[in-house]
Amino acid sequence: MDAAISVAGLTKRYGGRTAVDGVSFEVRRGESFGILGPNGAGKTTTLEMIEGLRRxxxxxxxxxxxxxxxDPRRIQARIGVQLQTTSLFDMLTARELLELFARFYLRQDAEERTRIALELVGLEAKADDYAKRLSGGQQQRLAIALALVHDPDIVFLDEPTTGLDPQARRNLWDVIRSINTDQGKTVVLTTHYLEEAEELCDRVAIMDESRIVALDTPAGLIATLDADARVSYTDAAGDHTVYVKDAQATVLEVLEQARAGGDTIRNLAVKGADLEDVFMQLTGREYRE
Ligand SMILES: Nc1ncnc2c1ncn2[C@@H]1O[C@H](COP(=O)(O)OP(=O)(O)OP(=O)(O)O)[C@@H](O)[C@H]1O
Ligand SMILES: [Mg+2]
Incomplete structure (x- = not known):
């Protein structure tokens, strides 16, 4: 079976600056694939080249x-796109917008497709509200519905949950999961939320400074750390962060040594290893959302 998406040596320059630098990866059909990285890493540029929107x-x-x-037009009917920023026609309702988009794709069943899309994102009750009257989270849902209304095979979501509160984000995760699992669509999303990538994606490409620096399942990425926990603390000598397999033994040792030396330990913290630590190991920098 061939791949849903195959990208090789993808490069984009803006003036003298390289925004995407030789990026290669494959996405399997039915997969949920994430591109994770900080602001300016090149996620949107990568996505929009794949979507046929940037050359x-x-x-x-x-x-x-x-x-x-x-000629990107040939393939565009088979993909659905939610852009990082969506501007909707304010004076149309959610339902009118969806029907309009379905007709752009020459769907004869625009009304039925609209009903399905509204149900998928849980916006049935808001169907006849003007788009501009919807809350931020509801507008994100509408943008996803618009990406789905013509029943594409691949759905691209560029930061689908940015700006939402934690509860709205979790609700949207259920929607995205169902698009992938129940509808069987290949999903490609970008995010700068580490937990979102971990939660939603079968595989994750970590992007930093125009390049993919790692690509694997979340568990596979975390396994490269060869550690189960991150222990951090501050002593007289400064801030320390260590990756260890046995957090309890490490904490005891740190405290013992401090007591023996008459030092005081502050900000002692232990947490399970996650993608944040993978990013730190790869780049030498803390990941800041
Ligand atoms: N149209 C453009 N013209 C010039 N430079 C651009 C353009 N679009 C993006 N860039 C630059 O390319 C780099 C990558 O931008 P891109 O939008 O792809 O990053 P991103 O990973 O999506 O970031 P974010 O998380 O903030 O959305 C940035 O340095 C950005 O300033
Ligand atoms: Mg972006």
């Missing part, structure tokens, strides 16, 4: 067996 300076992109460039 690459180098490299190749194949979607469902077909090259995207130089």
């Amino acid at each position: 690459p300076d180098g490299g190749t992109i194949t979607l469902l067996g077909q090259p995207v460039w130089p």
Whole structure:
């Protein structure tokens, strides 16, 4: 079975600056794939080249067996896109917008597709509200519904939960999971939330400074740390962070040594190893959301 997405040597420059630098990866059909990275890493640029919205300076992109460039229109009916910022027609209702989009794709069953999309994202009760009257979370849902209304094979979501409160984010996770698991669609999303990537994605590409620095399942990425926990503390000599297998033994040892030396330990913290630690090991920097 061929890949849903195949990207090789993808490169984009803006003026003298390289925003995406030789990025290569494959996404399998039915997979939920995440691109995780801090602001400016190159996630949106990568996504929009794959979606046929920005022309690459180098490299190749194949979607469902077909090259995207130089003529992206051929493949665009089979993909659904939620852009990082969506501006909707304010004076149309959610339902009207969905039907309009379905008709853009020449769907004869626009009303039925609209009903399905509204149900998928749980917006049935808001169907006849103006788009501009919806809350932030509801607008994100509508943007996802718009990406789904023509029943595409691959759905691209660029930071679908940014700006939402934790509860709204979790609700949207259920929606995204169901698009992938129940609807069987290939999902590609970008995020700068580590837990979101860990929670939603079968595999995660960690992107930093225009390149993919690691790509694996969340568990596989965490396993590269060869540690189960992160212990951090402050003593007279400064801040320390260590990755260890036996957190209890480490904590006891740190406290023992401090007592023996008449030192005081502050800010002692122990946490299970996660993608934040993977990022730190790869880049030498803390991951800041
Ligand atoms: N249209 C553009 N013109 C010039 N530079 C751009 C353009 N779009 C993006 N860039 C630059 O390319 C780099 C990557 O941007 P991109 O939007 O792909 O990052 P990102 O990972 O999506 O970040 P964020 O998490 O903030 O959305 C940044 O340095 C950005 O300033
Ligand atoms: Mg972006």
